[in-house]
Amino acid sequence: MNAFAGSSADEIYRSGPESLIAASQVVVAGRVAHYARQVTSESAGAEPIPLTWTLSGHIGQPIAIKGGLPTPPLVFSRRERSMLVPPDPDVPDWQSDLGEVRPDGPVVAFYGAATDQRPGTVLPAGEDPAALVALLRDLATIQAIKSPEQRTPAWLDYLRRGGSEAGRMAALRSLIGMGVSWSTLAPVLDHLSADPATGARLREFTFGIVAFAVAQERFGEQQGPAVQFLCRAFLAAPDAATALMDLLHLKLVLRYTGQTEGRAARLPLERQIIDALNQRAAAGAWSAELAEQYRQIRRTHPAVR
Amino acid sequence: MLQTVLTNDRRTRYTHTLIEVTVNAPIRDGDANNKPYYDMVATFANDGDQKTVHHEDSPGQGATWTDPRPGAPAPPPSKHRQLRQVFFSNGFRAWLVARNLEWSGHHKDDSFIFLRNFDWSMSLNVTVDMTKAVGARGTPASNPPTVGAVGVGKGGGSPNLADPYPNVDHQVTTNPAPAL
Numbered sequence: 001m002n003a004f005a006g007s008s009a010d011e012i013y014r015s016g017p018e019s020l021i022a023a024s025q026v027v028v029a030g031r032v033a034h035y036a037r038q039v040t041s042e043s044a045g046a047e048p049i050p051l052t053w054t055l056s057g058h059i060g061q062p063i064a065i066k067g068g069l070p071t072p073p074l075v076f077s078r079r080e081r082s083m084l085v086p087p088d089p090d091v092p093d094w095q096s097d098l099g100e101v102r103p104d105g106p107v108v109a110f111y112g113a114a115t116d117q118r119p120g121t122v123l124p125a126g127e128d129p130a131a132l133v134a135l136l137r138d139l140a141t142i143q144a145i146k147s148p149e150q151r152t153p154a155w156l157d158y159l160r161r162g163g164s165e166a167g168r169m170a171a172l173r174s175l176i177g178m179g180v181s182w183s184t185l186a187p188v189l190d191h192l193s194a195d196p197a198t199g200a201r202l203r204e205f206t207f208g209i210v211a212f213a214v215a216q217e218r219f220g221e222q223q224g225p226a227v228q229f230l231c232r233a234f235l236a237a238p239d240a241a242t243a244l245m246d247l248l249h250l251k252l253v254l255r256y257t258g259q260t261e262g263r264a265a266r267l268p269l270e271r272q273i274i275d276a277l278n279q280r281a282a283a284g285a286w287s288a289e290l291a292e293q294y295r296q297i298r299r300t301h302p303a304v305r
Numbered sequence: 306m307l308q309t310v311l312t313n314d315r316r317t318r319y320t321h322t323l324i325e326v327t328v329n330a331p332i333r334d335g336d337a338n339n340k341p342y343y344d345m346v347a348t349f350a351n352d353g354d355q356k357t358v359h360h361e362d363s364p365g366q367g368a369t370w371t372d373p374r375p376g377a378p379a380p381p382p383s384k385h386r387q388l389r390q391v392f393f394s395n396g397f398r399a400w401l402v403a404r405n406l407e408w409s410g411h412h413k414d415d416s417f418i419f420l421r422n423f424d425w426s427m428s429l430n431v432t433v434d435m436t437k438a439v440g441a442r443g444t445p446a447s448n449p450p451t452v453g454a455v456g457v458g459k460g461g462g463s464p465n466l467a468d469p470y471p472n473v474d475h476q477v478t479t480n481p482a483p484a485l
Contacts, residue, residue, distance in 0.1 A: 045480040083369050086471060
């Protein structure tokens with residue numbers, strides 16, 4: 001939720017660049033030309049600073065990522081706001097994190113329809129625009145596969161050997177969004193877990209998206225093996241910080257298993273998690289933050305030691 | 306759920322500048338899409354229908370590493386125009402409610418049945434050391450929120466149901482400040 005805050009905690013598991021590509025018939029990369037900025041609000045006080053502004057310009061040197069190139073000139077405008085003010089509730093966090101469009105800077109423009117005169121969204125392409133273009137092109141190529149029977153293996157393959165963390169995260173979101181079965185997903189996740197090259201950020205993301213998917217009953221009758229995966233990952237957490245993040249996600253799953261309606265069916269999942277928590281506790285060497293989380297869990301789950 | 310922001314302290318301190326974000330508390334929390342609710346609502350389909358409501362919040366406050374005030378003294382020394390402190394605290398009250406939709410059109414404020422309520426707050430006051438690497442500059446790095454006991458019914462106070470909400474209806478003030 002965006003209340004005086006960022007977005008819903010699970011937004012990163014539901015949307016990303018692939019969502020915007022899927023909603024756009026035309027995607028174009030290029031460089032900003034004719035940059036102009038109009039400040040729309042300033043701070044109060046002795047020395048005001050810009051808080052919100054609208055920038056406009058043309059997209060030069062355009063390259064089509066999806067669809068054909070629109071008829072030039074490729075004119076755009078974009079609203080931006082200072083980091084110092086609360087976030088725009090209409091802009092997803094992953095877009096806000098990209099920062100501001102710079103004069104002459106690289107951008108990617110997303111047109112909802114091929115006939116649109118102006119893009120609905122323009123994003124800065126960051127420090128490595130070539131990498132972003134390659135990522136968006138990869139995502140668009142897989143999305144263009146019409147048959148789900150062929151698209152699913154393409155996403156799985158991209159998840160297994162995708163070049164970037166962002167690409168793998170997009171693949172995971174797409175697969176879970178498509179309703180992929182746990183038995184289909186699990187071998188690739190096991191491969192990623194066992195691969196020492198898998199970074200901490202991707203491991204944390206994988207844990208979180210699986211936890212949210214369990215809480216949303218995305219895996220149907222295969223919830224048990226998915227929770228087993230989470231428990232194994234929690235027990236293998238290499239440090240206290242990782243264990244804490246995993247534990248916060250496990251608390252979410254415990255809230256799901258603890259709901260009154262239909263609780264009996266979820267009790268086996270709860271027992272798996274409690275067993276893992278107790279195993280971890282028996283191993284000792286935890287941080288004060290982990291201990292506090294255990295104390296909170298014991299209030300509702302006395303079987304946790 | 307309904308949620309009201311009761312208290313707010315958001316200050317960003319640079320070596321020679323203080324930037325404050327204020328709101329006219331108490332103010333409704335949420336956005337323009339689901340007002341007066343904090344987030345999405347569940348609709349009962351039949352008598353005896355049960356719904357599970359999820360409530361979460363993740364307050365956030367951004368700051369730039371470099372002082373955005375043009376009049377701030379420039380380096381050297383290197384500490385000029387550097388981010389030094391962030392003060393970030395909010396207090397909230399949340400209510401679990403059911404609403405009679407038929408009444409909501411003509412008796413808006415009386416159309417709620419207050420089922421549960423609780424207060425919660427968060428506070429993260431950070432000292433920044435710009436000589437360290439990104440990711441290690443803020444101390445402390447985190448601070449857990451305080452979540453009060455869940456009370457039955459409405460409890461003390463009333464939710465603010467008015468349109469303004471903090472992400473849009475806030476004020477930002479920039480002023481020179483004594484050197485740190």
